[in-house]
Every structure is written in structure tokens, then in C-alpha cells.
Amino acid sequence: MGAGVDLFAQAAAEGALTVGDFTRRARAVVENGLPPLWIRGEVSGFKRWRSGHWYFALRDRSAQIRCVMFANENRRLPTEPADGMQVYVFARPTIWEDKGEFRLTVLELMSTERDGLWQLAFQKAKAALERDGLLEPGRKRPLPAYAERIAIITSPDAAALRDIAAIVRQRWPLAELMLVSTRVQGDGAEGELCAAFAKLKRIPRLDVVIVGRGGGSKEDLWTFNSERVVRALAAACVPVISAVGHETDVTLADLVADFRAATPSAAAAAATPDCEEVEAHVAHLATRLGRSAATRVERAGQQLERLEDRLDGAVRWRLERDHQQIAALAGRLDALSPLKILDRGYSLARDAAGRVLKRVAQLEPGSAFRLRVTDGEVHARVNES
Amino acid sequence: MTGDPSSPPPTRFADEIERLEEIVRRLESSDLDLDESLKLFEDGVERLRVVRERLKAAEVKLRQVRGERVDR
Numbered sequence: 001m002g003a004g005v006d007l008f009a010q011a012a013a014e015g016a017l018t019v020g021d022f023t024r025r026a027r028a029v030v031e032n033g034l035p036p037l038w039i040r041g042e043v044s045g046f047k048r049w050r051s052g053h054w055y056f057a058l059r060d061r062s063a064q065i066r067c068v069m070f071a072n073e074n075r076r077l078p079t080e081p082a083d084g085m086q087v088y089v090f091a092r093p094t095i096w097e098d099k100g101e102f103r104l105t106v107l108e109l110m111s112t113e114r115d116g117l118w119q120l121a122f123q124k125a126k127a128a129l130e131r132d133g134l135l136e137p138g139r140k141r142p143l144p145a146y147a148e149r150i151a152i153i154t155s156p157d158a159a160a161l162r163d164i165a166a167i168v169r170q171r172w173p174l175a176e177l178m179l180v181s182t183r184v185q186g187d188g189a190e191g192e193l194c195a196a197f198a199k200l201k202r203i204p205r206l207d208v209v210i211v212g213r214g215g216g217s218k219e220d221l222w223t224f225n226s227e228r229v230v231r232a233l234a235a236a237c238v239p240v241i242s243a244v245g246h247e248t249d250v251t252l253a254d255l256v257a258d259f260r261a262a263t264p265s266a267a268a269a270a271a272t273p274d275c276e277e278v279e280a281h282v283a284h285l286a287t288r289l290g291r292s293a294a295t296r297v298e299r300a301g302q303q304l305e306r307l308e309d310r311l312d313g314a315v316r317w318r319l320e321r322d323h324q325q326i327a328a329l330a331g332r333l334d335a336l337s338p339l340k341i342l343d344r345g346y347s348l349a350r351d352a353a354g355r356v357l358k359r360v361a362q363l364e365p366g367s368a369f370r371l372r373v374t375d376g377e378v379h380a381r382v383n384e385s
Numbered sequence: 386m387t388g389d390p391s392s393p394p395p396t397r398f399a400d401e402i403e404r405l406e407e408i409v410r411r412l413e414s415s416d417l418d419l420d421e422s423l424k425l426f427e428d429g430v431e432r433l434r435v436v437r438e439r440l441k442a443a444e445v446k447l448r449q450v451r452g453e454r455v456d457r
Contacts, residue, residue: 292412
């Protein structure tokens with residue numbers, strides 16, 4: 001207590017301290033007499049300055065005290081506390097000499113409710129994502145049926161990678177696994193994860209990505225609740241399967257991912273078809289291919305037969321028609337025949353050469369000619385005058 | 386394990402299967418002329434050969450995206 005206020009020296013007006021001396025000494029008394037300690041209260045008048053420092057008051061029904069939490073301390077927290085929130089702070093009491101104010105320099109802050117601040121951060125980020133439509137079920141992309149290139153974003157030492165590789169080898173050995181190593185927890189993990197999602201664009205012919213996490217504590221899940229990370233996930237160029245959550249803790253990454261798998265093995269199964277099923281499907285297609293082609297050829301044969309029948313029919317009909325036409329023509333020809341006239345009692349005179357004799361001059365006395373009557377021909381001669 | 390990242394197979398398995406399914410569907414629908422049907426059939430047989438070959442030759446490849454390979 002060497003820096004304390006010397007009550008005897010300052011008992012008279014002559015020994016009066018300057019304000020500065022007094023506040024300096026008072027500060028020393030407070031800082032030396034009250035080591036950092038836990039205090040509980042309600043947050044009020046919270047303000048975040050441009051510098052990143054937080055200013056607020058802690059209060060209860062009877063009292064309040066002004067607090068500051070500097071940027072390098074509050075950086076570790078997932079979000080700002082809301083006014084009215086009940087919190088515990090671990091703080092160093094002090095006096096701000098320039099204002100003569102009693103203050104707490106807060107070193108740690110946590111909600112009195114379990115995971116209160118984390119919950120708050122979760123809700124805030126979730127609301128922001130919701131506003132931008134990233135939680136719409138309609139924006140989920142279907143997973144590829146036959147993924148051949150599967151990216152895995154995880155830490156290279158994670159059990160997740162081994163599990164995924166084992167399942168893929170067993171189910172769908174066609175696949176190529178592209179490992180994108182990143183830290184998934186701790187300082188820098190957020191940035192690395194965002195970079196990993198962005199990097200997917202550079203992998204040609206990529207079909208799907210699995211983002212996995214190799215176990216770890218619940219706090220480590222926080223990376224996957226980071227709004228930044230989740231937005232990077234949502235912007236990934238291929239469908240994303242998340243395998244980061246626990247059964248009980250759904251992360252924002254799980255909510256925004258196109259498919260949420262409970263485990264890395266389940267993620268691998270979702271990303272791949274089963275080889276045996278594919279082989280069965282291919283065999284089925286082969287059968288259908290053969291059968292449909294055979295049916296087509298058979299049908300072509302039948303078509304050909306039908307065509308033959310039609311051709312045959314057409315020819316026969318044509319012949320018949322021709323036949324009838326000829327008969328009709330014959331009838332008409334017959335009607336026109338001069339022989340028909342002979343029926344009516346006319347006769348036809350012709351000379352030996354067959355020329356028709358129509359005039360007297362052609363019939364010289366004594367000459368012979370032929371006379372055609374209806375039922376035959378007779379030889380005749382012109383009388384000698 | 387083999388496989389050169391610079392020479393990926395020329396077609397995607399999914400495309401081959403999709404084409405095969407399309408061929409079978411078209412062959413089963415009956416409005417094709419014979420010539421076209423036979424061409425499709427030949428194409429289908431080729432697609433079958435490709436997918437069966439790919440299924441047979443398959444072996445998981447694991448690669449680090451930076452380039453170095455992580456075989457396990």
C-alpha cells in the first residue's frame with residue numbers, strides 16, 4: 001500500500017493535492033487493492049467505437065459501473081453482447097484519471113446463459129443469411145449422380161479424410177478425390193476455409209465438394225457458424241456436402257450446404273453411387289438396348305411383308321383394271337366395225353386387191369369383183385352391157 | 386495408382402450414361418426409321434463399351450490440390 005494516500009500529510013489545506021495527483025493516487029489504490037475479478041451484471045448502453053473498442057455499462061438494480069473492453073480482447077468473442085444481456089465479466093478495476101471515473105477494463109466477457117454469446121452470434125448470422133435467401137430450401141442444388149471428381153475440404157490429418165476415402169473406394173472407385181487442405185479450427189481457420197471454397201473454381205471437371213471436420217470440441221464448431229465462411233460455402237461453384245456438425249449441433253454451414261451428412265462416411269455415400277447398382281443399371285440398359293433394336297428390326301421385317309402384300313395387291317388390281325379397259329375398248333371397236341352395217345342389208349364390193357368399189361366407173365362391164373355380205377363373200381361379175 | 390491429371394478421360398461417366406439412356410428411350414419409342422435405329426444401336430453399343438470399361442478399370446485416386454499426391 002506504498003502508493004496509498006497519506007492521510008496525515010493531506011489533513012490540512014497546506015498539504016492539498018492537485019486533482020491529478022489525487023486521481024493518480026486513487027487509481028493506484030484501486031488497482032493495487034482490487035485485483036482483476038469476476039463481476040456479474042446487465043449490459044447497458046453498449047457502444048462499439050470505430051477503433052473496435054467496446055464501451056458499455058454493467059448494472060444491477062442498485063448500481064452501475066462503466067466498462068471498456070478493448071479491441072484486442074473483444075476480438076476473440078463471436079459477437080457483441082446485446083443491451084439487457086446478463087453477463088459475467090472478468091475485469092480489472094481502474095480509475096480514468098482524465099475524467100475522474102471509476103471504470104472496469106474488461107478482459108473476458110461471457111453470457112450467464114450457457115453459450116449465450118455464441119447463440120446470439122449464431123442467431124445474428126443466421127438472420128443475415130436468411131435475409132439474403134441463403135437458407136431457402138429451393139436454392140439447394142441436386143448432388144451429381146455419378147461424381148467423378150470429388151473435392152474434400154478438411155485438415156489433412158483428419159480422420160474424416162480416411163473415412164471418406166475408404167467409403168469412396170468401396171462404393172465408387174471411379175472417383176478422384178481432390179484434397180484441399182485447410183485448418184478447420186482455431187485462428188486463421190475462417191480465412192483458410194473461405195480461400196478453400198474459392199479455390200474450387202480452379203479444379204476442372206469438379207462435380208461436388210465435401211467439407212469435413214475431424215472431431216474437436218464444440219467451440220471448434222464455431223468456424224462453421226461464421227457468416228463469412230458460410231457465405232463462401234454458399235458461393236461454391238459445385239454442390240456442397242457438409243459433414244461438420246454433431247448430431248445435436250447444427251451449424252450454419254450445415255443449413256446452407258446443399259446436403260447435410262451426419263458423418264464423413266455418410267457424406268462420401270451421398271457423393272457417390274454404389275458401383276454394383278450402377279453395373280446393374282448398365283446391364284439393364286444393355287438388355288433394353290438389345291431388345292429394342294431387335295424389336296425394331298423385327299418390325300421392319302413385318303413392314304416389309306406388309307409392303308410386299310400391298311405391292312402384290314396393287315399389281316393385281318392394276319392388271320384387272322387394264323383388262324376391263326381392254327374389254328371396253330373392244331366393245332367400242334366392235335360397235336364401230338363396218339361389218340355391223342352389213343347386218344342391216346348393205347353389202348360391200350371390193351376388187352381383187354381389196355379396194356372398195358364405190359363408183360360406176362370402177363365397175364367395168366365384164367370385170368370380176370367380190371361382194372361382202374353379212375355372213376360371207378361371193379364372187380361376182382359385172383354384166384356385159 | 387496411376388492417372389495423369391493433365392489427361393482426364395475425354396467424356397464424363399454421367400454423360401455416357403445419360404446418352405445411353407437417351408438412346409434406349411428413343412429406340413423404344415417407335416417413330417424412327419430403320420437406318421436411324423441401327424445407327425443409334427451402334428452408338429449405344431459403343432457407349433456400353435465405354436461405361437463398362439470405365440467401371441472395370443476404376444481405382445480411387447487421391448490427390449492434393451496443390452499438386453503433390455497423398456496416397457493412402
